[in-house]
Amino acid sequence: MHLSLSDKQREFVSNKSRFSGFVGGVRSGKSFAGTVKCIRHALRKRSVGAVVAPTYPMIRDVILPLWRLLLPKKAVKKFSQTQNKLWLRNGSVILFRSAEIPERLYGLTLDYFHLDEAAIVDRKTWDTLYSRIISTKGLGFITTTPNGHNWVWELVSNNILTSVFAKTLDNPLIDPEEVENAKKMLDPKFFRQQYEASFEAYLGQVYDDFCDTNIRPITPDATLPIYVCADFGWRNPTALLWAQQRPDGTVEFFDEIVESYMTPEMICAILKSEKVILPSGKRFQAKVAFDEIDGLVTGFEATQSRQESGGFAMVDQLRRNGIDRIRIVGGSIVRGIFLVRAKILSASNKQKLFLDPSLKRLIADFRGYHYPEGVIGKSSELPEKDGVHDHTMDAMRYLITMLDRDGGKWIV
């Protein structure tokens, strides 16, 4: 197949830097360029590469079709759909993975990786992939639309990534009229980010007042009420967060765990502060045991029966394992978000929500939790359930909603 790349794509594909980025507007040809770059590596010499996208459907619907389109058929030995693994005749192997469970990327040794739409995944995915290429002195490249001043912006602005910037219109296949129409309809900041690849600060961020001063060291204090809040999942991760409340209403988060495939038994062991080996292989022990906790706060989903546990609801399974004092929180999401925003920074400029600096996931989620694209101005819209940031954000919101309702007192 004859390939013709746009100027920006060519610049990115031929860039020899160890770490490179194609920062582009929507449909500027990012995924296409990233795929071409990978294929060149895979064909040039026997190598192991990983292609990572934020979710599995993005691998299936965006990445794999591009590989089918661009990789010469004669180069392919076989492809396993169950393993999402591709073997080439020259001995090269390519693994296709979603970033939903970064722990699954542990243990790989890679010659290169391609992270598509990097700006909407957690920095942990980058860190994990980076650790997989150290021993091979391998290459890493990302292709992404900017997403505020997040970790991608940091890497790009510190020149850790050698980057090419492409506007949507740099793809010759795009009809300029389409872009003109978008310009008329969208908020100017949003337009600049999505079509001109500009890193706009805090665009669409739900908790845009969250800043570094909301992060400070926190030591659990047994004299304060302590709560654990939870958003239960299975394939989607379960998020457990531990926090204490000061008499003035300040809420301090000091422990977190976010993991997929945790059984109710494992969750109970974690709550009891037993030492556990998580499905990802990591070890974890909660700082405070359930005996010292005023209660567990979660949402209505926990009362619904779950397929992966033979139809039992999570709350029943927790109770059966000795976890009582469970509080189910309902109420409107929009109101919950409003309450959280007021804790982050009140109208009188007081911060009443703090996170310990070790809570990497919670910090990244506060920064990354955002409204869906293209809905600027429609204030009733709910934040995006992007499968990345929403789990800790739901758990945290249950707690803040509950504390507001009770004025901080636990009602059994």
Ligand SMILES: Nc1ncnc2c1ncn2[C@@H]1O[C@H](COP(=O)(O)OP(=O)(O)O)[C@@H](O)[C@H]1O
């Ligand atoms: N160099 C190219 N030659 C042919 N088609 C291209 C090229 N670059 C991009 N495209 C097509 O343009 C569309 C947008 O490209 P894509 O890489 O999916 O954009 P992005 O990832 O930036 O949203 C896709 O249909 C893709 O196949």
Ligand SMILES: [Mg+2]
């Ligand atoms: Mg893409």
